Amino acid sequence: MNRFLHGHATHPDWRVALALAAAQIDAQRQAxxxxxxxxxxxxxxxxxxxxxxxxxxxxxxQRWPGVEWVGASGVGIAASGVExxxxxxxxLMLTDLAPAHFRVFSGARPLAGFNAHTANVxxxxxxxxxxxxxxxxSARTSTGYLFGGLASGPSRAVHMAGGVLSGGxxxxxxxxxVALVSRVTQGCQPVGPQRRVTAAExxxxxxxxxxxxxDCLLRDVGLEGVEPRAALPKLRQVLVGLTDxxxxxxxxxxxxxxxxxxSAFDRFSRRSAAAQAFGADTRVRHLIGLDPGRRxxxxxxxxxxxxQLAFCRRDVDxxxxxxxxxxxxxxxxxxxxxxPLPAVIALKNALNNDALPGDAAAGASGIAGAIxxxxxxxxxxxxxxxxxxxxxxxxxxxxxxxxxxxxAGEIARRHLYGYTGVLTxxxxxxxxxxx
Numbered sequence: 202m203n204r205f206l207h208g209h210a211t212h213p214d215w216r217v218a219l220a221l222a223a224a225q226i227d228a229q230r231q232a233x234x235x236x237x238x239x240x241x242x243x244x245x246x247x248x249x250x251x252x253x254x255x256x257x258x259x260x261x262x263q264r265w266p267g268v269e270w271v272g273a274s275g276v277g278i279a280a281s282g283v284e285x286x287x288x289x290x291x292x293l294m295l296t297d298l299a300p301a302h303f304r305v306f307s308g309a310r311p312l313a314g315f316n317a318h319t320a321n322v323x324x325x326x327x328x329x330x331x332x333x334x335x336x337x338x339s340a341r342t343s344t345g346y347l348f349g350g351l352a353s354g355p356s357r358a359v360h361m362a363g364g365v366l367s368g369g370x371x372x373x374x375x376x377x378x379v380a381l382v383s384r385v386t387q388g389c390q391p392v393g394p395q396r397r398v399t400a401a402e403x404x405x406x407x408x409x410x411x412x413x414x415x416d417c418l419l420r421d422v423g424l425e426g427v428e429p430r431a432a433l434p435k436l437r438q439v440l441v442g443l444t445d446x447x448x449x450x451x452x453x454x455x456x457x458x459x460x461x462x463x464s465a466f467d468r469f470s471r472r473s474a475a476a477q478a479f480g481a482d483t484r485v486r487h488l489i490g491l492d493p494g495r496r497x498x499x500x501x502x503x504x505x506x507x508x509q510l511a512f513c514r515r516d517v518d519x520x521x522x523x524x525x526x527x528x529x530x531x532x533x534x535x536x537x538x539x540x541p542l543p544a545v546i547a548l549k550n551a552l553n554n555d556a557l558p559g560d561a562a563a564g565a566s567g568i569a570g571a572i573x574x575x576x577x578x579x580x581x582x583x584x585x586x587x588x589x590x591x592x593x594x595x596x597x598x599x600x601x602x603x604x605x606x607x608x609a610g611e612i613a614r615r616h617l618y619g620y621t622g623v624l625t626x627x628x629x630x631x632x633x634x635x636x
Contacts, residue, residue, distance in 0.1 A: 204296055205570030205627065206230060206239065207602035209280035211290035215250045215257055222293050223264055239265055239295035241303055241373065243572065244272035244361065245279070245606040248354030249289040254365045257291070268295060269305045271373045273323040273352040273360040275606030276577045282595035284588045286607075294570060294604040296627075302378050307362040307371035317342040317374035319381055321572065321625075322349035323360035324370035326609040332617055334370055339615035342374065347615065348383050348625045350574040350608030358609070380628035382534050384527035385613045385621055388520030388579060389440060389485050389513040393421025396511065401504040404489075405497050409510060413496030418488075421512045429491045436491075440620070441500045442483045444509040485513065485620045515620060517585060521593060524622060528597030531626055536567035568598060568626045573605035574612075575622040594624065601626075 208225030212218040244261060246254065251274040261270055277286040285292075304315040320342055324331060331351075339345045349372060352358035362371030375381070396417060400408035409417040419425050422439055424432045490499035504510075573594055584590040594603070611618040 205294060205602040206296070207281065207292070207294040207570070207604060209278075209283060209285075209290065209292040209604075211285055211288050213289055215246075215253045215289055215291065216260070218250075218289060218291050219257065219260055219264075222291060226293065226295060239268050239297050240300055241298050241305075242268045242270045242293060242295040243604050244270055244291060244293055245604055246272070246274050246291040247278050247285055247287075247289060248274055248276055248356055248358075249287075250274070250291060251354060251357045251359050254359050254361065258361060258365060261293075265295065269303075269363065269373070271305055271321065271323065271362045271371065273350070273606055273608075274354055274358055275350075275608060276353045276355070277607035279573050279575070279591050279603065279605035279607070281600060281603040282588065282591050284591050284607075286587075292604045292606075294572075294602050296570060298375075298379065302376050304374045305362050305372075306374060307364075307366055308369045310363060310371075312341055312374055315374060316376055318377040318379070319344055319346045319348070320372055320374040322347045322370055322372040322612050323362070324349070324351050324612070325358060325360060325366070325368045326351040326353065327358075328368055328370070331370075335612060335617055336615050338370060343377070345615055346381075346383070347612050348381075348572070348574070348623050349612040350606065350623070351610040351612070351617075353577045353607060353609035381625055382531050382628065383613065383623065383625040384531055385611075385618065385623055386520070386523045386527045387442070387483060387485060387621055388515065388523050388583075389442060389620060390516035390519040391442065391511045391513045392423075392439070393417075393512045395444075395509050398504050398506055398508045398510055401506055401508075404501070404503055405492055405495075405499050406504045406510070407492070407495050407497040414498045415491060415493065415496040418498055418512060429493050433491075436488060438514055439488050440513050440515065441486050441488055441502075442511045442513050443486060443500075443502060443504070444483045483511075484616055484618050487619075488512075515583070517583060520579065520584060524590065524593050525597060527622075527624055528594060531568075531624060532597065535626060535628055567629050568601045569629050571598060571601055571603040571624065571626045573603060573622065573624050574608050575605065576611060576618075576620045577607040577609060578620060579607070579622060590622070598626070 206226045206229045208222035210218045210221035277284055278292045280292045306312045339347050352360045360366050360371050396409040398406055399411050406414045487501040489501050611621045611623050613623045
């Protein structure tokens with residue numbers, strides 16, 4: 202049953218783009234079992250359309266009365282297999298979730314009285330104390346799990362939740378009856394061992410594993426003995442992967458799972474976590490300076506004693522492999538019994554391949570809809586060609602309704618990430634009957 206509907210289009214006139222996307226949705230509504238009366242919608246629009254967000258939202262309400270809308274603007278947006286950059290475009294997805302199972306929220310519309318299990322969150326990157334707001338919002342859900350991103354673009358970045366907003370955060374919360382599976386892909390290649398922070402002050406790390414942090418950095422990137430000033434050109438390409446607790450493992454959140462499903466997933470998670478260098482709770486941050494006097498390094502985050510750290514570089518091959526991996530994990534989690542044995546084997550083998558074979562990607566009856574939010578620095582050329590990143594997702598999941606955008610920062614669980622992709626799928630059981 203097609204309970205999630207989607208459409209996307211580009212055109213210099215946003216009204217025409219909306220009409221083209223709406224025509225795709227209207228055609229899908231004619232199919233048997235389609236969402237006859239949508240209640241919730243996502244809208245993502247490129248920066249070129251952001252100035253018209255208010256008028257666009259008004260038009261959406263006229264076309265689909267009774268639908269609650271959430272979304273954001275981005276330097277680029279995503280649809281099933283397609284990316285739009287540097288052109289006016291929009292991507293829409295609607296579903297008929299029962300209103301009792303979700304709540305749209307913003308600073309003006311608090312979640313009071315709603316038992317939130319998970320939440321899809323959008324935010325203004327210029328908001329002060331944004332990390333604290335994300336942590337606070339996470340604490341308001343029973344699972345602590347958020348997924349979303351920061352609006353992006355060279356001009357006005359906006360997010361939407363019942364209206365067009367700037368500042369703060371907004372989105373839609375779901376109760377325990379809405380089943381989700383979510384994964385984070387890092388796309389960076391570690392260049393040294395995982396180390397422990399043993400001395401730090403704010404964002405300056407002076408010791409790793411009891412040794413001077415700068416010496417560890419130079420050794421791990423193959424520059425041991427080189428003077429810091431001479432090493433700077435190569436160090437500009439180095440990033441830092443921070444992890445609070447390696448035991449947290451892969452991100453997963455589901456509603457209504459039974460004990461056997463949970464146990465099976467835990468076993469799969471442990472195997473996957475052992476096979477990857479970075480777990481889902483790793484945040485990739487810039488290396489922003491050196492402190493030769495204290496033999497320390499400065500990073501674009503607060504460092505605390507006990508954190509795990511690994512130096513890394515952004516790598517196209519690593520990004521493709523890791524994206525393929527999380528898509529395979531999502532498919533196995535959502536459809537372990539629905540897929541024939543050859544497809545299951547193909548999905549597992551894909552963990553070590555660059556792309557999923559076509560037969561493994563064909564059909565996705567267990568996935569009702571998907572949201573993919575990627576870093577604005579990952580789109581396009583980083584994956585080798587226009588729309589290459591979304592093509593990987595479509596090849597892996599099948600032709601499922603999907604929307605998303607390229608963000609100024611990605612949100613997963615309670616953390617704000619960079620250089621990541623956050624893939625969240627709604628299970629086929631997620632579209633609950635209207636009450």
